[in-house]
Amino acid sequence: MGTKKQLTPYEKVLTARDVKRPGIMEYIDMLFDDFMELHGDRLYRDDTSIVGGIALFHGMPVTVIGNRKGKNTEENIQYNFGMTSPEGFRKAVRLMNQAEKFGRPVITFVDTPGAYPGLEAESNGQSNAIAESIARMSCLKVPTVAVITGEGSSGGALALAVADSVWMLENEVYSILSPEGFASILWKDAKRAPEACEIMKITAEELKEFGLIDGIIPEGKKLFPALDKMFLAELTRLGKFSGSALAANRYQKFRRMDGLYKNTSAWDGKARISN
């Protein structure tokens, strides 16, 4: 282990996008039994860039939702490169509602370059679909665990990541937008992406340090056993809370993400008229 080379943030971006990495269906195969995919948003169509359904985890029914990317060009076109349209977010919300109704925990796998920026997606209310997914996930009355398994980019990633417990694989990235997009906005030059990665703070270690994620999962041979162990521990821990306690704790967890992690009293000490 000591000789393992540390990847730079930009190398992690490239790792996160590698098509040879496990995809959502491999995670489902390795970690759950008897997965049954459930399709469609009941409004317009089935967005295949999101997979959702029910499976057994150590014998317990759970709802699994995640982004799907292709392994080759043909598949990538079929799954729209993992870029989700409003219909995909609405399918996710439908499955979350179903999970809550029947008391099933929700496990999500996040791996997306972002929500789809397209004509039809905009016409069908992309903003609204993402906002509804974030809001719904924030108040679900069942345990929720999210794992960033590749690139978690922008609101499209957050829509599946407002969870009680948020984990990242050690070499993956979670960011406000792609480093290329960041560089082109900031410096009008997408080629400066590697430089952008250094200042964006998008690696698992940095985000854990900020308190924005709860834990890091090792990759390589240990990946699946570690995920299995983590899910089991987290679902056992979270399963002890009532539905309303889960929602209240989750609200407080995200409420604290105020950027004052090292100086928590900076605002509270100031004169103000609220309260």
Next chain:
Amino acid sequence: MTIDDIFKQRKKRWNSLIRIRRNETVEECECPKCKQRETVDKVRANKWVCRNCGYYLSMAPMERIQMVCDEGSFREMNGDFTSEDPLHFPDYGKKLTALHNATGQTDAFVSGVCRIAGIKVALGVLDSRFLMGSMGTVVGEKILRLTEYAGRKKLPLIIFSASGGARMQEGLFSLMQMAKTAAAVDRFKQNGGLFLSFLTNPTTGGVSASFASLGDIILAEPDALICFAGPRVIQQTIGQTLPEGFQHAEFLLEHGMLDAIVEREKCRETLYKLLAWHQK
């Protein structure tokens, strides 16, 4: 110091800031659309609508507040929250200081309580002049606190949005403000609160994809650009020019994403009407 004293002090500060800004600005301003020049006083008297072509100029938060609130009724909250620059982002601190000096605000959101035709409300206004109205930790925290305050005091919540989306300089902290604000307004609404979300030009990205799209009633100003991904990003992705009026308020109304388009002239009376109907 009593709360009243704080109010007075604060009001004095705001008035002096407005005066300074008036002195600094040239007496004239130019319409970005037709380039017509007018005195600021005349444009203000016309609610910042171009008298030549009807274009809606962007408004500073205090101008908006003066337009919709009963005179002298606004009391600001949390006006001194300043970003802790959580990523230690190059030059960000300097930029914030410069904007503070130019606008008198510490960030892109002004919030407080006021009355609209006598009805007490919690009101917030995003400022597109301040780093594109982007939502960082300060904007997110102030929206959350305003919403929680409205919930505790059983007040209606009104937020005027104008934003380019996420605050790049605050990285993933900025993304998390989408979760914070969406969760806060969702909870507020579940507890019976009325949230009127008013979208002005432009409302995009992380703001349109969080609290701003969650109004019980969503209103917009005519012709305002409202979208998740901006026209430039879409053009780059799909490689074709966009249809006329795409992503403007009228387009969103047609596609079922807005309740109504409200002209600036009718803004205050529309808000009053909706507030009166929801009085408990």
